[in-house]
Amino acid sequence: MEKSAALVGAILASGTASGFDAAALFYALRDVLVEAPVRAEERAALRRFAEWITVVAFDAFAAARVQAERERARDLLEDGTPVVQVAPELPAAFLVGRPDGVLCDSVLSRVLLLVVRVGARAVILHASGLTDPARPEVIDALRRFMSHKKVAGAVHVIAVGLPPEAEESWRGASGQAGTELSFEPHFDRAVERGLALSGYRLVRS
Numbered sequence: 001m002e003k004s005a006a007l008v009g010a011i012l013a014s015g016t017a018s019g020f021d022a023a024a025l026f027y028a029l030r031d032v033l034v035e036a037p038v039r040a041e042e043r044a045a046l047r048r049f050a051e052w053i054t055v056v057a058f059d060a061f062a063a064a065r066v067q068a069e070r071e072r073a074r075d076l077l078e079d080g081t082p083v084v085q086v087a088p089e090l091p092a093a094f095l096v097g098r099p100d101g102v103l104c105d106s107v108l109s110r111v112l113l114l115v116v117r118v119g120a121r122a123v124i125l126h127a128s129g130l131t132d133p134a135r136p137e138v139i140d141a142l143r144r145f146m147s148h149k150k151v152a153g154a155v156h157v158i159a160v161g162l163p164p165e166a167e168e169s170w171r172g173a174s175g176q177a178g179t180e181l182s183f184e185p186h187f188d189r190a191v192e193r194g195l196a197l198s199g200y201r202l203v204r205s
Contacts, residue, residue, distance in 0.1 A: 005053040009060035013068065022061050026054040078103055083110040089118050090194045095138075096129035104141030116150050122197040123151075124190045128161025134169040142170065146177030156180045156197050160190045 005026075012022050030050035038046070081103075082094045091114035093107055111123060125142075127133045146152060157179055159170055167183055174181035184190040 001053060002056050005057040006060035009057035010064040012057075013061045013064035019058070019061065022057060023054075026050070026057055030054065078106050081107050083107065083114065085114065085118065086124065086191055087195055087198065087200065089120050089198045090122055090124065090191070091115055091118065091120050092124035092126065092190075092194075094126045094129060095133075098131040098135070099138070101137040101141055104138055105144065108141055108145040112145060112148060112150065115155055120155060120198070122156045122158060122194040124158045124160060124187075124194050126160040126187060126190070127166075132166075133162055134166040139169050139173050143173040143177055146174055146179035146181075152178045156182065156194075158190045158194055159183050160187050161185065 008025075009022060012025075030047060036042075036046060081096055081099075084092055084094075086092045091111055093111045095104075095107065099107070111125075114120065115123060130138065132138070146157065151157075157174065159167075159181060160183075162170060162183060170181060170183075182193065184193060
């Protein structure tokens, strides 16, 4: 019964139902149970049981609603994270916020698709918008990206805007993956380096 109550709570949370709707449903169930033609002590036990499954349902309702909001926030952050082509063969991603591992993997997968599609020899990862660029979730996702067979030993990763204390973690990820990594403080210098690595000849006026 507890599993059923939790399931109902989670289902209500996945829709447009409010906490008042969930409360009305389970309090109505309690009223039905306590009207059963049973002895007084059994009626009291039924009331306690109804209140217990109401608590279970509300716990599941709250947990499901929090999870749904987290997923919504992740989707919004993913949709708002730019992955662009600075030049025909130079992809770049502008990492922002405090992404979890799933979001980091998703964004870097978009970068990987561009790398494969255009045959990129360099990639720019602008990390100045990250709350904590040395977070384990970020480093693990970076390592997975750099370890991909289309990246490791084939693509030069240019990191932009990293604080000095985060550079060591990024170096560790690139070293384990066997991918070249360099750092630039500003985007314009990263673009210049990336274009040179991509075979463009730049002439400064």
